Amino acid sequence: MGKEIERKFLVKGDAWKALAPGIRYRQGYLNSSFDRTVRVRTIGDQGFITVKGPNNGIARLEFEYVIPADDANEMLTELAEKPLIEKNRYRILRGKHVWEVDEFLGDNAGLVVAEIELGSVDEPFEKPEWIGEEVSGDPRYYNSNLVAHPYSEWK
Amino acid sequence: MGKEIERKFLVKGDAWKALAPGIRYRQGYLNSSFDRTVRVRTIGDQGFITVKGPNNGIARLEFEYVIPADDANEMLTELAEKPLIEKNRYRILRGKHVWEVDEFLGDNAGLVVAEIELGSVDEPFEKPEWIGEEVSGDPRYYNSNLVAHPYSEWK
Numbered sequence: 001m002g003k004e005i006e007r008k009f010l011v012k013g014d015a016w017k018a019l020a021p022g023i024r025y026r027q028g029y030l031n032s033s034f035d036r037t038v039r040v041r042t043i044g045d046q047g048f049i050t051v052k053g054p055n056n057g058i059a060r061l062e063f064e065y066v067i068p069a070d071d072a073n074e075m076l077t078e079l080a081e082k083p084l085i086e087k088n089r090y091r092i093l094r095g096k097h098v099w100e101v102d103e104f105l106g107d108n109a110g111l112v113v114a115e116i117e118l119g120s121v122d123e124p125f126e127k128p129e130w131i132g133e134e135v136s137g138d139p140r141y142y143n144s145n146l147v148a149h150p151y152s153e154w155k
Numbered sequence: 156m157g158k159e160i161e162r163k164f165l166v167k168g169d170a171w172k173a174l175a176p177g178i179r180y181r182q183g184y185l186n187s188s189f190d191r192t193v194r195v196r197t198i199g200d201q202g203f204i205t206v207k208g209p210n211n212g213i214a215r216l217e218f219e220y221v222i223p224a225d226d227a228n229e230m231l232t233e234l235a236e237k238p239l240i241e242k243n244r245y246r247i248l249r250g251k252h253v254w255e256v257d258e259f260l261g262d263n264a265g266l267v268v269a270e271i272e273l274g275s276v277d278e279p280f281e282k283p284e285w286i287g288e289e290v291s292g293d294p295r296y297y298n299s300n301l302v303a304h305p306y307s308e309w310k
Contacts, residue, residue, distance in 0.1 A: 030193050030206060031186035036234045038185050038193045040206075049204065049220070051185060051193075053234050061233060063226050065204065071218050078216055079191045079208050 005121055008141060010132040011112040016101050022088030025102075026073070028080030032144065040075045047072030083107040083150055085143060095126035107150035113141060160276055163296060165287040166267040171256050177243030180257075181228075183235025187299035194298070195222075195230045198244075202227030210292065236302055238262050250281035262305035268296060 027041030039050045047069040053061030076084055086105040091098055097116050104111040113135065116125060135141050140149070182196030194205045202224040208216030231239055238261065245256040252271050259266040268290070271280055290296045295304070 030191055031188075033186075036185055049206075051204075051230060051234065061229070063222070063230060065220055065222055067218070067220055074216070075206055075218060079206065 005118040005123070006115050007118065007134060007136045008113055008115045008138075009134050009136075011101055011114050012130050012132040014130075016090060016092060016099075016114070016128070016130045017103075019092045020090040020101075022090050022103065024086070025089055026076060026084060026086045028076045028082070028084040029147070030075070030080060032081060032147075040072050040080060042069050042072045042076070045069050081147065083147060085146060092128075094128050097125050099128065099131075104146070104151060107152050108146050109152065111146075111151040160273045160278075161270050162273065162289065162291045163268055163270045163293075164289050164291075166256055166269050167285050167287040169285075171245060171247060171254075171267075171269070171283070171285045172258075174247045175245040175256075177245050177258065180242050180244055181231060181239060182241075182298070183231045183237070183239040184299055184302060185230070185235060187236060187302060192299055195227050195235060197224050197227050197231070200224050204230075210294075210297070238302060238305065240298055240301055247283075249283050252280050254283065254286075259301070259306065262307050263301050264307065266301070266306040 023044050025041060025043055027039060030038040030040060035054055037050075037052045039048075039052070041048050041050070047067040048064055049067050049072070050062065050064040052063075083106060085108065087108070088103045088105070090101040090103070092101060093099075097118075099114050099116055101112065101114045104113075114131060118125065139145055140154070178199055180196060180198055182194055185193040185195060190209050192207045194203075194207070196203050196205070202222045203219055204222050204227070205217065205219040207218075240263065241260045242263070243258045243260070245258070247254045247256060252273075254269050254271055256267065256269045269286060273280065294300055295309075
């Protein structure tokens with residue numbers, strides 16, 4: 001399996017918002033240790049629990065199960081590490097690629113990022129007018145950092 | 156979701172052993188923190204993942220899902236905290252209630268406890284002659300503690 005290349009950008013304005021329906025994601029961790037993570041999330045009205053092993057570079061063990069959304073929401077509210085990550089995700093087709101625009105809510109409200117998956121580092125792609133500065137590889141924008149240091153607390 | 160009310164007792168003698176077949180349990184924790192536990196286990200040839208909230212006296216949040224036994228065994232071997240807990244469980248009907256007697260093996264050999272699930276905190280129940288001291292809420296007997304401090308190491 002080839003390595004997937006993702007590039008991440010900040011998003012300008014709100015023209016992107018009319019281009020796709022937003023689907024609500026709500027997620028949190030029951031365990032976020034180095035050795036394994038246990039994530040609970042809802043995507044729309046579906047619930048999931050996902051167990052992942054450590055990052056070993058090549059392959060990472062992953063087990064995901066569909067669970068009742070009510071269970072997932074109760075675990076998120078009562079048991080998960082806080083703050084939760086809440087966002088609306090918009091999947092926007094542009095040329096041959098899909099942009100995933102994440103509009104964060106809650107403690108990360110105000111942050112909007114867009115990701116595109118490419119087959120190689122130099123694969124060309126259309127850049128919509130609402131795409132701003134590239135933040136690929138900037139650890140401040142990792143999901144784990146958005147729990148520990150939410151956007152609302154940034155200087 | 157569910158709230159379980161359980162009372163736990165030590166077990167005396169071995170008269171209980173002839174009252175039901177023992178079923179092998181193998182289990183381990185993906186998280187055994189104070190705030191929540193995530194347990195994976197096999198019961199005979201079935202797999203389960205179970206999330207529980209903190210112990211608040213004798214009522215606690217619990218969510219359990221059936222998963223493939225192969226997944227459960229892979230998570231137990233590759234990801235769970237060690238040592239695993241292995242035991243034989245005997246389900247013994249007495250009056251209107253089922254007593255679950257756990258005969259621990261491995262690092263916890265010698266420990267035998269019995270649990271009864273009740274509909275309310277003050278629900279009456281028959282107490283068999285082999286039931287000893289109550290240990291409900293005693294953290295030494297939590298399964299998670301039996302991983303960190305197995306019975307064989309107790310003074």
